[in-house]
Amino acid sequence: MTVSSMTGFARTDGAADGFGWTWELRSVNGKGLDVRVRLNGGFERLEAKVRDAVSKRFKRGNMGVTLNVVRASDGSTYQVNRELLSELVSLAEEFDNTSSLSAGTIADLMNVRGVLETVETQEDDASRDARDGAVLASLSDAIDQMDAHRAEEGAKLDAMLRGHVDNIEATVTHAESCASARGDAIKERLKRQIDELMDAGKFDPERLHQEAALLATKADIREEIDRLKAHIIAARDMLTKGGAIGRKLDFLCQEFNREANTLCSKANDIELTNCGMELKVIIDQLREQVQNVE
Structure with missing residues (x-):
């Protein structure tokens, strides 16, 4: 399956037994599937079948379905x-x-x-049912068109989403390589600060050791880096599987942002802070595009 966009348009025409009709389908972003149906020309009886046909093919999006009917004669x-x-x-x-x-x-x-x-003019049930069947067959063609259009837009989205994920990975790699993120750099900085405090006065070495251990734990970003890497793998897996993954990707963006915020709070130099801020920008760009995914 491929990534599908929630944006699309379709139009089909048909004619039978002195009737001509046009189906128009328009779809935009939505939190769920919202189908609005407008049927004229006495075809309101088909609304339930129209809703059922649309809901079987699409999971999300605000979908407008319009049927315009013209009679060659008024009968x-x-x-x-x-x-x-x-x-x-x-x-x-x-x-x-x-x-x-x-x-x-x-x-x-x-x-x-x-x-x-x-x-x-009185119409028998057989004639009406035959015409309803032709109208619904035309709707099926319009739904196929809509599906193809949303898939086409989804292919463009897929490329953009993968680009954002690649940028996130590059920024995470940069953050991981920062000297301040390495354990030995953290230890060296804490040792230097403790030595300065010891030279300035009398302190309890045991208490200083506990505080140093606590600070080292707070400054260590390895867990955040590991989680960010796991999120990157999950994002790529979702894009590969495709289908209705919009909600899952939106939740994953929240998790990405959570780790980026923690990274910024733990940053102890300008380089790592910049990495965290860059991550937040890219994640925001990713989430903006995710809102278009079914």
């Missing part, structure tokens, strides 16, 4: 209410004989409400 016929028209004609003739005003023509009378009635 209606007309019939004349002859009884009403006959009454109106009789009245027209009566007024025509007793008044100087024209009572109007048959065409005028046909415009009277109720004379010309609309009769909806």
Whole structure:
């Protein structure tokens, strides 16, 4: 599986039995899967099937699904209410004989409400089901397009994410190589500070030894380095497996940031501090791109 983006677009057209339709799918970032469906032309009955089809293919993203339907004809016929028209004609003739005003023509009378009635053409279940099947098949094509578009965007994301992880690894390696991060450098610095204190006055050697051990523990960044390396391996494993890994990567970014903060707090020189700050910048860039991953 590949990394998939939550951003995408798809459009398909179809036609059958005097109907033409267009599906449009638009997807943007979201914490979960939010499907908003708009169906017109009397196809609202398909909403449940549309939601089910989308949810089977996608796990995250705000997805807008729109169906626009156009009928080649309205499917209606007309019939004349002859009884009403006959009454109106009789009245027209009566007024025509007793008044100087024209009572109007048959065409005028046909415009009277109720004379010309609309009769909806009845559709059998088999025809409707066949058309629904064609409409849903067209939706399936649109979903395939959306999936392909999100995968294409995901491939670009994958390259950027791997680049950020590589930069994190390079910065961690630099931090590890800093002289201040090595155990012998820490011991030498603490020894020098203790010697200065001993020369300045009388101190309890045992207490100084305990304090020195505590300071050495606090200054040691080997655990943070090891955890950062483990996070780097985990990030690359997730990217290789692909799929809906956005939430996991977002959590991993939090763990990356936690170790970077600890590294900064333990830094005892400008070089290591700069490494910690650079890590935080790169991790923030990584997390920004992770928000686009399904």
